[in-house]
Amino acid sequence: MINRKTARLIALYGGLIFVSTVAVLLARQFSLGPERPAPNFRTFGPAGAPIMIEEYSDFACGACRAAAGKLEELLKVYGDGIRLQLKHYPLVNIHPWSLDAAAYADCAGEQGKYKEYAALLFENQDKWGEAKEKPKEFEAFAGGLKLDWKEMQACSAAPRTRQRIKLEMAEGDMKNVNATPTFFINGKRAVGPAQLVEQARKFDGILKAAHGRHVPPSGI
Amino acid sequence: MPDIQFMNRIKILNAIGLLARLAAGGLFVYSGVIKLLAPAEEFAYAIETYKVAGPALSLWTAYILPWLELYAGLALAAGIFTRFNAVLCGALLLFFEALLAQAWLRGLPVTSCGCFGSGSSNSLEYEFFQNLVFLALTFAAYRYGRGFSADAGVAGEKVSTHEGTT
Numbered sequence: 001m002i003n004r005k006t007a008r009l010i011a012l013y014g015g016l017i018f019v020s021t022v023a024v025l026l027a028r029q030f031s032l033g034p035e036r037p038a039p040n041f042r043t044f045g046p047a048g049a050p051i052m053i054e055e056y057s058d059f060a061c062g063a064c065r066a067a068a069g070k071l072e073e074l075l076k077v078y079g080d081g082i083r084l085q086l087k088h089y090p091l092v093n094i095h096p097w098s099l100d101a102a103a104y105a106d107c108a109g110e111q112g113k114y115k116e117y118a119a120l121l122f123e124n125q126d127k128w129g130e131a132k133e134k135p136k137e138f139e140a141f142a143g144g145l146k147l148d149w150k151e152m153q154a155c156s157a158a159p160r161t162r163q164r165i166k167l168e169m170a171e172g173d174m175k176n177v178n179a180t181p182t183f184f185i186n187g188k189r190a191v192g193p194a195q196l197v198e199q200a201r202k203f204d205g206i207l208k209a210a211h212g213r214h215v216p217p218s219g220i
Numbered sequence: 221m222p223d224i225q226f227m228n229r230i231k232i233l234n235a236i237g238l239l240a241r242l243a244a245g246g247l248f249v250y251s252g253v254i255k256l257l258a259p260a261e262e263f264a265y266a267i268e269t270y271k272v273a274g275p276a277l278s279l280w281t282a283y284i285l286p287w288l289e290l291y292a293g294l295a296l297a298a299g300i301f302t303r304f305n306a307v308l309c310g311a312l313l314l315f316f317e318a319l320l321a322q323a324w325l326r327g328l329p330v331t332s333c334g335c336f337g338s339g340s341s342n343s344l345e346y347e348f349f350q351n352l353v354f355l356a357l358t359f360a361a362y363r364y365g366r367g368f369s370a371d372a373g374v375a376g377e378k379v380s381t382h383e384g385t386t
Contacts, residue, residue: 005374005375008374009300009301009370009371009374012298012300012370012374013295013301016291016294016295016298016300017291017294020290020291020294021287024256024257024290027253027257028256028257033257033258034254034257034258036258036262163265166261167259167262167265170259170260170261170262171258173259174258174259
């Protein structure tokens with residue numbers, strides 16, 4: 001039989017467990033954990049930029065291809081006002097080669113050509129995205145960009161490459177990313193290119209507030 | 221009339237116990253929270269580098285251990301079931317010591333010990349000796365931790381006169 005004092009302590013312990021569990025879950029919900037930066041070859045713009053964009057993307061997703069074009073425009077228009085971090089979130093259940101594509105893109109990035117390889121993956125996603133067997137395009141793109149294919153193969157199979165991508169997927173899961181592309185623009189979520197453009201309407205105001213100077217309207 | 225010297229000694233020991241509880245408990249809370257706010261896979265990869273558990277067991281450990289650290293640390297800091305939680309924290313520290321020692325002796329290339337998330341990590345030797353300090357704190361919390369604790373509050377004690385014999 002539990003005596004009264006022990007029962008009080010158990011109740012106190014239970015309360016503490018409840019409160020701390022709720023606090024941790026809320027902190028996760030609001031993404032208060034430490035940020036994992038994307039590798040340098042997937043990061044564009046200065047560290048102190050007033051507009052911070054983090055994108056979770058999948059190379060085989062059509063909306064991600066559309067968003068890539070919009071991001072390119074935004075980077076051209078706002079230049080150093082934006083810091084963009086690209087993170088992989090391959091939807092492996094519906095896109096069988098997305099994870100491989102992400103790995104190859106990273107390996108191209110390690111050879112200095114992430115952007116170019118990523119552009120080829122997006123442009124030709126209908127050719128490799130739903131292939132039954134391992135697509136030959138990955139090698140062809142590497143050849144076209146004069147990348148060392150052998151090195152890329154070794155790099156793509158390396159545990160550190162796969163782990164980095166899987167950690168980004170797990171990080172996306174923690175942030176409740178369930179569609180691609182998902183953006184976090186100064187912490188605010190936007191899903192799909194249309195919501196990205198909608199958020200981009202505020203960029204002039206953000207930059208004005210940050211620099212106290214006139215910024216020409218973007219027209220995006 | 222109680223011996224003044226004896227009472228002073230008790231107060232000092234209670235203060236040491238309180239500080240030890242807060243330090244050791246705080247350490248576990250910090251360690252648990254920092255892991256809980258990162259993907260479990262991150263901690264699981266760190267566990268895998270010790271080469272004592274496969275990916276599935278590492279992932280389960282990564283899901284469960286941070287919650288255990290958080291709850292045990294909070295209870296120790298607050299002084300709820302102080303001795304039980306001090307023993308639990310001590311057992312966890314001994315388990316970590318065993319992991320660190322075997323990795324150190326085998327010369328495993330552990331780049332992130334996983335002790336406080338993956339953000340920063342010292343050498344295995346450093347972490348091993350640091351844990352010895354935390355073990356000493358946990359022992360002090362076990363021995364003298366009843367002062368200013370929830371245990372003592374619920375029992376209605378004003379000043380604990382126990383020296384580890386609660």
